């Protein structure tokens with residue numbers, strides 16, 4: 131069951147919006163670092179520059195956006211208040227300092243600063259969990275998004291704990307980091323935290339924004355159970371670097387949940403009442419296509435050499451991570467931002483004036499053509515990076531980095547442009563107090 135949204139419970143705009151506006155800086159930083167990637171990036175997945183890029187994207191761009199979205203969704207959709215609005219503002223500062231220090235420390239390798247940054251990043255995760263904990267864990271009514279967030283926040287904690295251990299290990303050398311151990315940490319973060327949150331939230335937002343109230347999701351809980359159980363199994367077994375057959379089996383188990391989820395999403399999209407697809411619908415379709423590519427690349431990455439060339443074994447795993455993070459999750463996040471940010475601006479700027487004077491509708495706040503251009507630029511950047519990685523072509527990889535900068539700047543610019551004064555596309559004022567889409 132999806133939850134009944136309660137827009138009146140929205141936190142102040144100064145709590146949520148800064149997360150959305152600052153997050154693209156992570157995308158832009160990752161693009162800059164990618165423009166100087168060298169051949170060594172294709173040899174090991176944990177080259178210093180690669181780890182800096184991964185975390186600029188995962189912790190900087192994606193996690194910052196998702197945390198901001200959770201601060202909005204917790205009171206409005208999950209039905210519980212945040213612990214403190216001031217804590218959320220402080221959290222953003224801690225999180226940004228942590229990510230900036232981590233990316234800088236990794237890119238210009240300084241193990242001590244990476245350790246400090248890792249501790250700050252871990253603290254940021256704890257503060258976030260405390261702040262949204264009441265909404266996620268203690269409200270009375272269960273809904274699909276809440277069940278997904280209850281699991282994804284636990285995986286975030288597990289992934290961040292391993293990340294902290296890895297960060298300390300860089301300086302103290304407690305153990306040898308292997309491909310399997312990295313995969314365990316990476317999947318707790320990417321599948322457990324990012325993918326499960328995107329999946330859960332889409333059960334709320336896809337029907338809401340595409341008006342698919344007649345179709346009910348059927349596979350939400352099986353998809354959640356399969357993904358969560360598959361991920362626990364995956365992380366435990368990958369830690370001991372199993373052989374290829376076991377890796378392929380684990381990949382199959384882990385992919386089953388997202389595939390079930392995608393069946394539900396296609397049903398919801400096909401059953402929509404609003405036939406014309408807006409930016410959210412288009413973004414969802416692109417995101418589902420990237421999920422298909424992610425599944426294909428995951429199998430290739432699990433297969434390993436010679437599928438992945440012996441001399442450059444990082445090509446397929448990195449292409450797989452790019453498809454999942456930039457493609458599947460990234461395009462969904464961009465599409466959602468063109469609904470959530472306009473809603474926030476409308477709600478806090480125009481809601482009080484409805485019925486008294488003509489006010490813009492929510493759809494007047496974002497420029498649909500600009501949003502589509504951003505989606506296209508981002509998808510193109512992702513595809514160029516994936517092709518560059520698979521082909522071992524550094525020029526393509528670096529060009530993809532350049533395109534990421536362009537799409538990140540455009541995304542940020544388009545969100546800032548929503549603050550400019552807007553005119554109503556209706557001639558008469560809205561006569562009710564309802565939220566006009």
Ligand code: HEM
Nearest residue numbers: 175176181184188248251252290293294296297316319320
């Ligand atoms: C407190 C938060 C985190 C810290 C301190 C942290 C730290 C680290 C460190 C130090 C490594 C490199 C290990 C080594 O090579 O010895 C690493 C690898 C990795 N981490 Fe994290 N991490 C955190 C959260 C995350 C999250 C949330 C994600 C994904 C959403 C993630 C994705 C990855 C990936 C994909 C790798 C594999 C290497 C690469 O390609 O970058 N990490 N992490």
